[in-house]
Amino acid sequence: MQCARCGTPVDGRFCPACGAPAPVASNAAPTFGGVWPCPRCGTVYAGNFCPRCGLPVALAYVVPHRSTAGRSVLSALWTIALAAFLILLATDFAGLLIAPGLVAAMAPGISQGATTNPDLDIDRTGWTFQALGATATDAYRNPAGDGYLEMSSTTFAGTNPIGFWWQAFDVSGSRPFIAAVTLDVRVVLGDNATSGVLSVFVTDTAQLQAATEAVGSVAYPMDSDWTATPRFLADSQIDGPGRFYLLVAFSTTGTGLGTSTFVSVDDVRLRWTTDAGVILYLALPEPTRIFQTQDPNVFLVYYGFLVALIVGAGVYHAVRDRKAIAAAFTAPIEAVGRRLRSGCAWLAVAQVWLAFSFFQFVVIVVLASIGQLPDPPFQPTAENAWVYLYGLANASVYEEFAFRVVPLGLPLAVGSLISRVLELTRRGGAWRGRTTPSRHLVGSLRFLLGGNVRSMSSREALLASWAFLFGSAFLFGLAHVSGWGLWKFFPAFVAGLGFGYLFLRYGVTAAILAHFANNYVSSLTYMGIGGMGLELFLSLLYLGLVAAGSGFFVWYVLYAWRHLRSLWRRFFGGPTAPRAVPPPAGAPVPASPPYISSPHGSWSGASAPAPLPTMDPSPPPAEYVPTYRPPPYGYPPVRFQCPSCGWIEARYEGGRFTCVRCGRTA
Numbered sequence: 001m002q003c004a005r006c007g008t009p010v011d012g013r014f015c016p017a018c019g020a021p022a023p024v025a026s027n028a029a030p031t032f033g034g035v036w037p038c039p040r041c042g043t044v045y046a047g048n049f050c051p052r053c054g055l056p057v058a059l060a061y062v063v064p065h066r067s068t069a070g071r072s073v074l075s076a077l078w079t080i081a082l083a084a085f086l087i088l089l090a091t092d093f094a095g096l097l098i099a100p101g102l103v104a105a106m107a108p109g110i111s112q113g114a115t116t117n118p119d120l121d122i123d124r125t126g127w128t129f130q131a132l133g134a135t136a137t138d139a140y141r142n143p144a145g146d147g148y149l150e151m152s153s154t155t156f157a158g159t160n161p162i163g164f165w166w167q168a169f170d171v172s173g174s175r176p177f178i179a180a181v182t183l184d185v186r187v188v189l190g191d192n193a194t195s196g197v198l199s200v201f202v203t204d205t206a207q208l209q210a211a212t213e214a215v216g217s218v219a220y221p222m223d224s225d226w227t228a229t230p231r232f233l234a235d236s237q238i239d240g241p242g243r244f245y246l247l248v249a250f251s252t253t254g255t256g257l258g259t260s261t262f263v264s265v266d267d268v269r270l271r272w273t274t275d276a277g278v279i280l281y282l283a284l285p286e287p288t289r290i291f292q293t294q295d296p297n298v299f300l301v302y303y304g305f306l307v308a309l310i311v312g313a314g315v316y317h318a319v320r321d322r323k324a325i326a327a328a329f330t331a332p333i334e335a336v337g338r339r340l341r342s343g344c345a346w347l348a349v350a351q352v353w354l355a356f357s358f359f360q361f362v363v364i365v366v367l368a369s370i371g372q373l374p375d376p377p378f379q380p381t382a383e384n385a386w387v388y389l390y391g392l393a394n395a396s397v398y399e400e401f402a403f404r405v406v407p408l409g410l411p412l413a414v415g416s417l418i419s420r421v422l423e424l425t426r427r428g429g430a431w432r433g434r435t436t437p438s439r440h441l442v443g444s445l446r447f448l449l450g451g452n453v454r455s456m457s458s459r460e461a462l463l464a465s466w467a468f469l470f471g472s473a474f475l476f477g478l479a480h481v482s483g484w485g486l487w488k489f490f491p492a493f494v495a496g497l498g499f500g501y502l503f504l505r506y507g508v509t510a511a512i513l514a515h516f517a518n519n520y521v522s523s524l525t526y527m528g529i530g531g532m533g534l535e536l537f538l539s540l541l542y543l544g545l546v547a548a549g550s551g552f553f554v555w556y557v558l559y560a561w562r563h564l565r566s567l568w569r570r571f572f573g574g575p576t577a578p579r580a581v582p583p584p585a586g587a588p589v590p591a592s593p594p595y596i597s598s599p600h601g602s603w604s605g606a607s608a609p610a611p612l613p614t615m616d617p618s619p620p621p622a623e624y625v626p627t628y629r630p631p632p633y634g635y636p637p638v639r640f641q642c643p644s645c646g647w648i649e650a651r652y653e654g655g656r657f658t659c660v661r662c663g664r665t666a
Helices: 069-109 296-320 322-329 336-340 345-369 385-426 437-449 459-479 486-506 508-519 531-572
Strands: 112-114 128-131 137-141 148-155 158-171 177-188 193-203 216-220 224-228 242-254 258-274 278-283 287-293 650-653 656-659
Touching (some): 069 296, 069 385, 193 258, 296 385, 322 336, 322 345, 459 531, 486 508
Antiparallel strands (some): 137 148, 193 242
């Protein structure tokens, strides 16, 4: 015989694959246009269960098994896609294990610095003025101990430069460098001067040439009191260690000869640093820094922790799920459902990665086809590859804590704690579970690291999980907008949903692995390993996986829809059993319902059971004192009957029973 649920050959009383009861052979399976009478109560219906007594049709009739040709093809495609993903994942871990050598060599050179005497409160040490106009003059003013630099020149017709203040500074350490300039400016335009322009330059000489490009400029169409300029970035001008020059220049535009224009500058500061460090932040909703350091020792220890955590997470899930992985790959060829729902973290990581990678690829192709795809904010080179690899590893780990543990796991843990406190309060502080009340309360902390939400969880927990899942994914998408642009929100949002699902179902370590698999796809090419051959191979492999990801994306959309629909029914009810069909003309309906002696035996019509009693759905009175005592171990469990539909099977959730037919909680 074959199992009516999964098609596995069955020799005993139960299916060895899914546990379903073995079907009872029947020489005559009476059907009437797709319906059949229940052999226990006589109700004629269409579906898998009798709507009156709940008898599964598989226990009464042999249901013809559906064709497995399509399932076999899907299983073959699933196997190929997962095998290709494992190959790509091997290159990811190879890059992760090679990168520490590069990072450790460059990390001791992390350094920072700034220009000298930015406040100018004592003197003008470090600053030199270079006149560009015939009447240009300079001065140092220090009223009340608050010094500043000044330049001035007579107004002439046309555009005329006054001059510039400059200061030399030295840069040392590991590349890449980032630099920013800030200053305060006051402008008093002379007669016949229509406007002025302040320009800031970072050059490798103390001369201002016509082709020199400014790092930033501000136009002044009228007089201006002391104001701070925008923050000017000078990353591209500092391409390595050496001596550089900061220049602050001003030019005027006038209609004719007029009085002098005066320009004052203060708090002129350029800060430079190696673009690497340990930064901790919170998403509120924009990332807000709470800790930052560029200490090389702290940096190396933190990076070692990141690598160890990623490798440890991979080994942990590989060892823990080794049997589930083997069972999924060795399952019968037609059992594609067992592969998709293996319950294995590593296989779920692969499926989720394939799904959201397909969506991201579609978005990129659409934007590129219409010419709206912007350049990425960071281009890896031989000089900055070590920082890029560190940043990708850091994002794989820390972003899961910032966007999954805090906005998703923490609210669920707090909600679970409140629910357990209220439960203990209702019971007067007593707890009849296997643990003490204090350990029962501490158990809510398990939600912090995820992996505790299942489809059989309470409906309140599932509703909160869905709400916080979408909220954390929204924050995750929003955090990518500032660096990548608005187009990145939707791919990051979908990826956040995938990472959040893995967090809820398998824990934060599974979410870290999926994030790492996405970030380190091209890590070997960033380090120049393999040349064009490896880059071409990885590109073709990625395209093949993206094509396979279309099927996984559709499957997860349907999977989410089924879970949302089930959750809706658990809150608001809905038909969960097949509807009864009136018997067709001439259909034999037993006068007295037959009686089943055992779930695996033959049906007997010798006696009919008494009808199920109708239970009073009203609650017991307040003065009611139960006299029932739980039986000792080995006796049958407590009887349940739904007060709404009369069904006798239920799920036990949070101290209450939920009917599996109508979803009512009693």
